[in-house]
Amino acid sequence: xxxxxxxxxxxxxxxxxxxxxxxxxxxxxxxxxxxxxxxxxxxxxxxxxxxxxxxxxxxxxxxxxxxxxxxxxxxxxxxxxxxxxxxxxxxxxxxxxxxxxxxxxxxxxxxxxxxxxxxxxxxxxxxxxxxxxxxxxxxxxxxxxxxxxxxxxxxxxxxxxxxxxxxxxxxxxxxxxxxxxxxxxxxxxxxxxxxxxxxxxxxxxxxxxxxxxxxxxxxxxxxxxxxxxxxxxxxxxxxxxxxxxxxxxxxxxxxxxxxxxxxxxxxxxxxxxxxxxxxxxxxxxxxxxxxxxxxxxxxxxxxxxxxxxxxxxxxxxxxxxxxxxxxxxxxxxxxxxxxxxxx
Amino acid sequence: xxxxxxxxxxxxxxxxxxxxxxxxxxxxxxxxxxxxxxxxxxxxxxxxxxxxxxxxxxxxxxxxxxxxxxxxxxxxxxxxxxxxxxxxxxxxxxxxxxxxxxxxxxxxxxxxxxxxxxxxxxxxxxxxxxxxxxxxxxxxxxxxxxxxxxxxxxxxxxxxxxxxxxxxxxxxxxxxxxxxxxxxxxxxxxxxxxxxxxxxxxxxxxxxxxxxxxxxxxxxxxxxxxxxxxxxxxxxxxxxxxxxxxxxxxxxxxxxxxxxxxxxxxxxxxxxxxxxxxxxxxxxxxxxxxxxxxxxxxxxxxxxxx
Numbered sequence: 001x002x003x004x005x006x007x008x009x010x011x012x013x014x015x016x017x018x019x020x021x022x023x024x025x026x027x028x029x030x031x032x033x034x035x036x037x038x039x040x041x042x043x044x045x046x047x048x049x050x051x052x053x054x055x056x057x058x059x060x061x062x063x064x065x066x067x068x069x070x071x072x073x074x075x076x077x078x079x080x081x082x083x084x085x086x087x088x089x090x091x092x093x094x095x096x097x098x099x100x101x102x103x104x105x106x107x108x109x110x111x112x113x114x115x116x117x118x119x120x121x122x123x124x125x126x127x128x129x130x131x132x133x134x135x136x137x138x139x140x141x142x143x144x145x146x147x148x149x150x151x152x153x154x155x156x157x158x159x160x161x162x163x164x165x166x167x168x169x170x171x172x173x174x175x176x177x178x179x180x181x182x183x184x185x186x187x188x189x190x191x192x193x194x195x196x197x198x199x200x201x202x203x204x205x206x207x208x209x210x211x212x213x214x215x216x217x218x219x220x221x222x223x224x225x226x227x228x229x230x231x232x233x234x235x236x237x238x239x240x241x242x243x244x245x246x247x248x249x250x251x252x253x254x255x256x257x258x259x260x261x262x263x264x265x266x267x268x269x270x271x272x273x274x275x276x277x278x279x280x281x282x283x284x285x286x287x288x289x290x291x292x293x294x295x296x297x298x299x300x301x302x303x304x305x306x307x308x309x310x311x312x313x314x315x316x317x318x319x320x321x322x323x324x325x326x327x328x329x330x331x332x333x334x335x336x337x338x339x340x341x342x343x
Numbered sequence: 344x345x346x347x348x349x350x351x352x353x354x355x356x357x358x359x360x361x362x363x364x365x366x367x368x369x370x371x372x373x374x375x376x377x378x379x380x381x382x383x384x385x386x387x388x389x390x391x392x393x394x395x396x397x398x399x400x401x402x403x404x405x406x407x408x409x410x411x412x413x414x415x416x417x418x419x420x421x422x423x424x425x426x427x428x429x430x431x432x433x434x435x436x437x438x439x440x441x442x443x444x445x446x447x448x449x450x451x452x453x454x455x456x457x458x459x460x461x462x463x464x465x466x467x468x469x470x471x472x473x474x475x476x477x478x479x480x481x482x483x484x485x486x487x488x489x490x491x492x493x494x495x496x497x498x499x500x501x502x503x504x505x506x507x508x509x510x511x512x513x514x515x516x517x518x519x520x521x522x523x524x525x526x527x528x529x530x531x532x533x534x535x536x537x538x539x540x541x542x543x544x545x546x547x548x549x550x551x552x553x554x555x556x557x558x559x560x561x562x563x564x565x566x567x568x569x570x571x572x573x574x575x576x577x578x579x580x581x582x583x584x585x586x587x588x589x590x591x592x593x594x595x596x597x598x599x600x601x602x603x604x605x606x607x608x609x610x611x612x613x614x615x616x617x618x619x620x621x622x623x624x625x626x627x628x629x630x631x632x633x634x635x636x637x638x639x640x641x642x643x644x645x646x647x648x649x
Binding site: 085086087088090091093094095096143144145147148151173174175177178179180181182183184185186187189190191192193212213215216217218219220221233234235236239240241243244245247249250253254258262263264 | 477479480481483484485486487488489490492493494496497500501516517519521524536537538543544547548549552558562563564568569572620621624625627628629630631
């Protein structure tokens, strides 16, 4: 067809009309700014402002790790941690080209050092440590550097008593690092326990795609797990399953919406609401001042001093049985007294 | 075979491994074939020879029983030990029944169930790894294959009791690692341990399923290499000609390594064991720090930093 590849000017409305028609002719060259679902086209600036979500149909484009940090964080940005770590080539691995070449190519094309960026940032005023994966760097695959940076992010968050936000976008373990890449699954899962000991929560966001060894390690261990619309979330991808078992898979196999039905994620959250949603859940989970790292239930704080803050509302609450009140007295807890007088 | 004779032979094999003789290129594919040999002893073959008595448990108590993974308690050297491992089948019927040793989420949940009991009752956990990978199927995904493996990894790391993992045949992908986070990881001489099966890798990296041989050469998943990378702690020799030639002897040699590991581990306080377990996995994976030079690499080949 001679029309293919010719540049013409088409309004977004017109394109949306076309989107509903079967077998419509494609009239503009698709590029990174073209929505694969509805063919709407956006400038680079529009893309950035729309958080790389198509305003016409809600399609979620991939986001680089650094742009994701800016989307989640507040103005003033973020402090990147350990950007200097680089992969080595323990196997002297070569498939279609040497691994060392692949790393150099990935560094050049993405401007990143590895497939994960760790940083300290504030999400809607809630301080946190974030570990964000980048699918554009070798498919977001997890090798020794991704494992190490993730483990350090866990330690860092635990040490500072901050919650950890993980944004996963990865094809799985990095084949080119062989058995040692497999071991990163163990390393990251073990590292997560530092947060459990520090009693801080982990919020995981599953972006498209989260598969293989990443889904089968830290990405499936979030305390709260959100998925972006349409994200593929699976241990084995559809291609592998179809080849191995000759099953015919449903259209939405492994997609975020299906995984919500399967009970594998807590919610499917649109990217435009993601920062708000994370900020909200971190706010809910934030401990009253002075109780960080303690095993004592925060409810004790509330009973001791927090009720004053609730003001009039407290009067409407039923009186607690005497036995329960006794248990809540400061002397009976192992936490510190907040210094406030009981209400 | 007398003890002395056997000890000499063991030394010979271990020396060979220590010297790190790189198998020839063709040899690597042969290793993969050997690790999958149809006559090779499988998990239950070892369990039945190691234990004087074994009680297999069934079911994950949530959904189903997974025949691809066996778990239960055995009497080993007159002590209770939990044994867990993927089980392959020998003939067509049995292979189908065992799902080719590819466990689904139910399998890993059954494993976790047994680990929890072992931890509560204070008995060591021994895992035997022999799988081409966790089962890739739509139903497994729906029931949380990823989460089952990650939780199994997490549970193994959290155990207070001594743990030993043994790669007895094929150890591929997260399906293998789901049982692989232990205080000591042993590997049989002719077994393989890799991030993915050669077939899987050839389909993904070469986009051509016939390049499995090339993939095996690229991954170099042999016991000697895994020992060098620090992934396994010891290489368990096999009878002359491979474990498939003599199941009795293969089990006898494994018994020596296994019992020694368990005795060593039992002498450590639980907190110390867990700290060492954490360190063991934490240091795996060489890094390069362009600003700090090459000093961050780990593994047995690495010269001390400085």
